[in-house]
Amino acid sequence: MGAYSEAYRLSLDDPERFWLDAARLIDWDSFPTRALDGSRAPFYRWFPDGELNTSYNALDRHVERGHGERDALIWDSAMVPAARRYTYRELRDEVARAAGALAALGVGRGDRVVVYMPMVPEAVITMLACSRIGAVHSVVFGGFAAKELAARVDDARPKVVVAASCGLEPGRIVPYKPILDQALAMSSHRPDHVVVLQRDQQRAELAPGEHDWQDVVPGAAPADPVPLASTDPLYILYTSGTTGRPKGVLRTTGDHAVALAWSMGAVYDVREGDVWWTSSDVGWVVGHSYIVYAPLLAGATTVVYEGKPVGTPDANAFWRVISEYGVKKLFAAPTAIRVIKKVDPKGEGPAGYDLSSLTGVYMAGERLDPETHRWATDMLGVPVVDHWWQTETGWPVAANPRGLEPLPIKPGSATVPVPGWDVRVVDASGAELPAGREGEIVIRLPLPPGALATLWGDDERFVESYLSRHEGCYTTGDSGHLDEDGYLTIMGRVDDVINVAGHRLSTGAIEAALASHPAVAECAVIGVPDPVKGQTPRGLVVLKSGVETDEAELRAELVAAVRRDVGPVAAFRDVTVVPALPKTRSGKILRRTMRGLAEGRDEAPPPTIEDPAVLESLKPLLHLRPEP
Ligand code: COA
Numbered sequence: 092m093g094a095y096s097e098a099y100r101l102s103l104d105d106p107e108r109f110w111l112d113a114a115r116l117i118d119w120d121s122f123p124t125r126a127l128d129g130s131r132a133p134f135y136r137w138f139p140d141g142e143l144n145t146s147y148n149a150l151d152r153h154v155e156r157g158h159g160e161r162d163a164l165i166w167d168s169a170m171v172p173a174a175r176r177y178t179y180r181e182l183r184d185e186v187a188r189a190a191g192a193l194a195a196l197g198v199g200r201g202d203r204v205v206v207y208m209p210m211v212p213e214a215v216i217t218m219l220a221c222s223r224i225g226a227v228h229s230v231v232f233g234g235f236a237a238k239e240l241a242a243r244v245d246d247a248r249p250k251v252v253v254a255a256s257c258g259l260e261p262g263r264i265v266p267y268k269p270i271l272d273q274a275l276a277m278s279s280h281r282p283d284h285v286v287v288l289q290r291d292q293q294r295a296e297l298a299p300g301e302h303d304w305q306d307v308v309p310g311a312a313p314a315d316p317v318p319l320a321s322t323d324p325l326y327i328l329y330t331s332g333t334t335g336r337p338k339g340v341l342r343t344t345g346d347h348a349v350a351l352a353w354s355m356g357a358v359y360d361v362r363e364g365d366v367w368w369t370s371s372d373v374g375w376v377v378g379h380s381y382i383v384y385a386p387l388l389a390g391a392t393t394v395v396y397e398g399k400p401v402g403t404p405d406a407n408a409f410w411r412v413i414s415e416y417g418v419k420k421l422f423a424a425p426t427a428i429r430v431i432k433k434v435d436p437k438g439e440g441p442a443g444y445d446l447s448s449l450t451g452v453y454m455a456g457e458r459l460d461p462e463t464h465r466w467a468t469d470m471l472g473v474p475v476v477d478h479w480w481q482t483e484t485g486w487p488v489a490a491n492p493r494g495l496e497p498l499p500i501k502p503g504s505a506t507v508p509v510p511g512w513d514v515r516v517v518d519a520s521g522a523e524l525p526a527g528r529e530g531e532i533v534i535r536l537p538l539p540p541g542a543l544a545t546l547w548g549d550d551e552r553f554v555e556s557y558l559s560r561h562e563g564c565y566t567t568g569d570s571g572h573l574d575e576d577g578y579l580t581i582m583g584r585v586d587d588v589i590n591v592a593g594h595r596l597s598t599g600a601i602e603a604a605l606a607s608h609p610a611v612a613e614c615a616v617i618g619v620p621d622p623v624k625g626q627t628p629r630g631l632v633v634l635k636s637g638v639e640t641d642e643a644e645l646r647a648e649l650v651a652a653v654r655r656d657v658g659p660v661a662a663f664r665d666v667t668v669v670p671a672l673p674k675t676r677s678g679k680i681l682r683r684t685m686r687g688l689a690e691g692r693d694e695a696p697p698p699t700i701e702d703p704a705v706l707e708s709l710k711p712l713l714h715l716r717p718e719p
């Protein structure tokens with residue numbers, strides 16, 4: 092048996108032994124006497140009697156072991172442009188002061204802190220500061236609109252919101268503080284305090300009672316890490332579900348630290364002192380796990396990059412960062428590679444840079460299509476591997492575990508289930524399917540450490556959304572198949588979640604924005620394939636009878652409504668007025684059938700279809716590419 096198979100078998104046959112062993116990667120205030128508590132299944136608890144502090148493990152312990160002068164975080168902003176390095180000692184001290192500042196504002200164990208910041212070091216510092224004092228952070232991605240931020244504030248009920256005055260996108264400054272003001276005007280919950288990091292590009296007006304970061308953090312008394320229960324909440328991260336209402340994925344402390352520390356070596360082959368770069372955003376799970384927590388838990392150097400993969404005026408932003416900081420491993424989304432390919436189709440960029448430090452590239456967020464895989468591999472000359480996971484899982488479910496044992500790469504496949512994850516492919520009745528047959532991907536319970544513990548404040552929704560469809564299994568919402576070698580291929584979502592440029596969105600939220608327009612009677616939004624972004628949302632709207640309107644004007648208003656209510660991240664530009672939507676006889680809109688058509692699958696509609704002619708009339712439209 093190879094190292095991978097051995098680890099995989101042990102993780103499923105004897106999870107106690109496997110995970111207590113992995114727990115030694117972490118320094119505990121009180122080492123757990125057992126790994127899994129299943130007494131309240133399906134609410135499993137890992138390391139139930141362990142005590143630890145994540146910020147201590149990410150920072151202090153490396154300083155105490157003599158690595159205080161090693162770079163912990165390198166911030167590089169192509170947008171300012173600027174760069175700044177923090178050693179482990181400096182980052183620990185900054186985090187301790189930020190934790191002290193939060194404590195002085197009344198934040199304590201279990202209190203929530205909403206973080207609304209772009210890719211600046213202070214976002215990472217705030218997250219780690221929360222974990223130092225047992226507060227629960229909830230980071231909101233900057234590309235969401237005020238309404239989405241308000242929904243998260245109302246659900247998380249934070250004591251403090253920490254924001255930046257602005258974010259920087261190519262060609263424009265995004266004023267974050269006015270978006271926060273709008274959100275707080277909409278939300279029914281009021282935080283006790285707002286702290287604002289003032290950026291020179293656009294400073295914000297502060298109302299009485301709002302604090303400038305500079306006034307509260309640098310002078311604060313540093314806070315020591317407090318011992319927390321392994322099962323204490325670490326963070327809430329909202330993600331899109333099938334309805335417009337976001338789901339607050341709750342992650343707990345000890346299992347998260349163990350899983351991420353283990354994954355850094357076993358999956359990514361990253362060790363102490365290596366330079367690691369995840370090109371994502373702290374607002375997504377990839378950012379939480381692999382910009383912030385995992386690299387620091389492992390004692391590596393993490394690069395925090397503010398900018399897009401394509402720098403101005405060339406396509407070389409990625410190569411500059413890799414060569415400048417000696418990046419060993421890069422983690423990015425396939426869409427980023429396709430953006431580079433669009434600008435530099437021959438892939439000549441890397442030739443101008445010393446990329447000798449780079450030994451591998453990891454891709455996730457959407458399927459790594461074989462053509463993008465080939466192009467990136469040819470261009471970079473290092474293994475490029477796909478791996479699959481979700482906000483809910485927190486770390487990879489299927490991957491090429493190169494730190495354990497590099498496995499052959501099969502383009503199009505996310506490789507094999509990672510130790511801890513008992514992955515099965517089933518049909519609608521829950522029966523397991525043989526190799527090669529596509530079906531729903533489920534994971535048998537218990538989920539390993541690091542996966543979601545529940546949904547914040549909503550155990551019932553957690554069970555209903557993930558655990559009720561197939562007995563004893565977590566439903567991933569993705570479909571795919573396993574082959575004879577145990578390699579998993581992901582085909583896409585089976586629900587109404589779409590993935591636009593590596594950003595997970597709910598079509599329900601976009602539909603709600605369209606439906607708020609007074610002229611719209613009903614609407615449907617589906618994801619359609621896009622050569623660069625993977626998918627883009629396409630809206631089909633039916634107008635109320637008797638409405639006379641200029642269609643171009645209406646379309647512009649609908650696009651603006653989605654930007655206003657969901658945010659620019661929806662990248663919503665494509666909406667068409669149609670006479671009717673295809674439905675079942677009970678009135679359910681046939682979104683799945685339409686999506687299949689858009690993806691080129693001309694499957695027969697369900698027998699319950701109300702009027703087949705309506706679907707026929709939409710076919711040419713569903714095959715159309717969006718207008719440029
Ligand atoms: N704050 C404010 N606005 C933001 C934002 C943020 N953090 N992120 C994106 N937006 C805005 C963009 O400015 C753009 O606005 P526009 O309509 O005015 O142009 C809109 O949202 C759409 O942005 P995006 O989809 O990111 O398109 P893009 O062309 O700017 O960039 C990519 C394309 C592929 C480079 C970028 O989407 C990307 O890096 N994606 C990878 C995501 C990822 O890392 N996912 C995690 C898995 S690894």
Ligand code: AMP
Pocket residue numbers: 330375376377454455456457458459477478479480481482483505567568569581582583584590593594595
């Ligand atoms: P998120 O929760 O934002 O990380 O998005 C998770 C979803 O993105 C998954 O359910 C998949 O649909 C998709 N996804 C992520 N990684 C991959 C991958 N490697 N291959 C295919 N789809 C992926």
